[in-house]
Amino acid sequence: TFEPTNIIVTGGCGFIGSNFVHFVVREHPGVHVTVLDKLTYAGNPENIAGLPADRVELVVGDVCDEALLERLVPGHDAIVHFAAESHNDNSIADPGPFVRTNVVGTYRLLEACRRHGVRYHHVSTDEVYGDLALDDPARFTEETPYRPSSPYSSTKASSDMLVRAWHRTYGVRATISNCSNNYGPYQHVEKFIPRQVTNIICGTRPKLYGDGRNVRDWIHTEDHSSAVWEILTRGRYGETYLVGADGERDNITVLREILRAMGRPEDDFDWVRDRPGHDRRYAIDSSKLRRELGWEPRHTDFAEGLAATIEWYRDNEAWWRPAKEATEARYAAQGQ
Numbered sequence: 001t002f003e004p005t006n007i008i009v010t011g012g013c014g015f016i017g018s019n020f021v022h023f024v025v026r027e028h029p030g031v032h033v034t035v036l037d038k039l040t041y042a043g044n045p046e047n048i049a050g051l052p053a054d055r056v057e058l059v060v061g062d063v064c065d066e067a068l069l070e071r072l073v074p075g076h077d078a079i080v081h082f083a084a085e086s087h088n089d090n091s092i093a094d095p096g097p098f099v100r101t102n103v104v105g106t107y108r109l110l111e112a113c114r115r116h117g118v119r120y121h122h123v124s125t126d127e128v129y130g131d132l133a134l135d136d137p138a139r140f141t142e143e144t145p146y147r148p149s150s151p152y153s154s155t156k157a158s159s160d161m162l163v164r165a166w167h168r169t170y171g172v173r174a175t176i177s178n179c180s181n182n183y184g185p186y187q188h189v190e191k192f193i194p195r196q197v198t199n200i201i202c203g204t205r206p207k208l209y210g211d212g213r214n215v216r217d218w219i220h221t222e223d224h225s226s227a228v229w230e231i232l233t234r235g236r237y238g239e240t241y242l243v244g245a246d247g248e249r250d251n252i253t254v255l256r257e258i259l260r261a262m263g264r265p266e267d268d269f270d271w272v273r274d275r276p277g278h279d280r281r282y283a284i285d286s287s288k289l290r291r292e293l294g295w296e297p298r299h300t301d302f303a304e305g306l307a308a309t310i311e312w313y314r315d316n317e318a319w320w321r322p323a324k325e326a327t328e329a330r331y332a333a334q335g336q
């Protein structure tokens, strides 16, 4: 086992990164976390506010900034890389920042790890594998060929390739996790579940793309955090682990669950323009992670997790309200 004491978490002010920082502070009292975050539109320091100052330090900066990494990385024993441009619709409208942050940023971090002998864990997505047909019994495994569809997923696939090469060629002690769709607190209102929940709170109708039958494999972000920790500390270097909690559901089913849970009629939503290149279905086979590292998801009741998430958005309107209007204006300009 690898026992880190002083880690850098990139993107620790975003959705999944901040949930991971909370998880580490709660579950691993001997670990100090340096959050490196550029605070883009998706990063909010409120997400980690109130955590003990002797456990968590925020450094505002860009993962592409080589000079900053040269100052920051020495003295740390691991980097857990969450920072990314993460939203497919944004990548279709403007792919440039995705190439820069996701590809160049990963390259800079790998180089810093190489120079300073630092352990590296790379947080990636199941979208690198492309999509599956609705009637295909298959799920993604670590052996599935890469076939990304969108500018976002192709930049994530590119970054995964860099990690594999830096491990094989330079011996960087690296691991990769590819996880399915996360939900939970602190998720930006541009994403499917928060968008619909906050629309309903605002008295606006939810918006469903295409025919609503696209399938996503939902996992609670807490379960993603525990998986990343297991892989960071006990994963085999050079290996990829798929993370998923057997949560396949189509979008219209999730939307109807949200409407029902919020006391709205099941058909109280709008059909809107489909996402170009929209992936049909994602599905994860996480047996390698379960078998090798004994990981198990805890949040297996989706209805319960969804209800708690809806509650979180009701209780934290001050957190999401400032981003809502601009996000909806962007969607409206795209007919979505």
Ligand code: NAD
Pocket (backbone or CB within 6 Å): 010, 011, 012, 013, 014, 015, 016, 017, 036, 037, 038, 039, 040, 041, 042, 043, 044, 061, 062, 063, 064, 081, 082, 083, 084, 085, 086, 087, 101, 105, 123, 124, 125, 126, 156, 178, 179, 180, 181, 182, 183, 188
């Ligand atoms: P997010 O968009 O909520 O957060 C991204 C964070 O990265 C923000 O805090 C942002 O300020 C920061 N950031 C962006 N560019 C930066 C840069 N150049 N330098 C430093 N910081 C920068 O994203 P998320 O949904 O929390 O996703 C986190 C990671 O998990 C990403 O790598 C994503 O590909 C991966 N992932 C996400 C999901 C999901 O369902 N959301 C699933 C699997 C994998």
Ligand code: DAU
Pocket (backbone or CB within 6 Å): 086, 087, 088, 089, 124, 125, 126, 127, 179, 180, 181, 182, 190, 191, 192, 193, 195, 207, 208, 209, 210, 214, 215, 216, 251, 275, 282
């Ligand atoms: O699979 C993991 C990926 O999950 C991550 O790598 C990405 O960072 C993350 O954003 C997410 O990608 P998706 O494209 O699956 O998530 P999104 O929340 O954008 O959309 C989920 C599904 O809902 C998708 O089929 C598109 C649809 N959708 C989305 C929005 C925002 C709608 O029908 N209406 C909407 O308003």
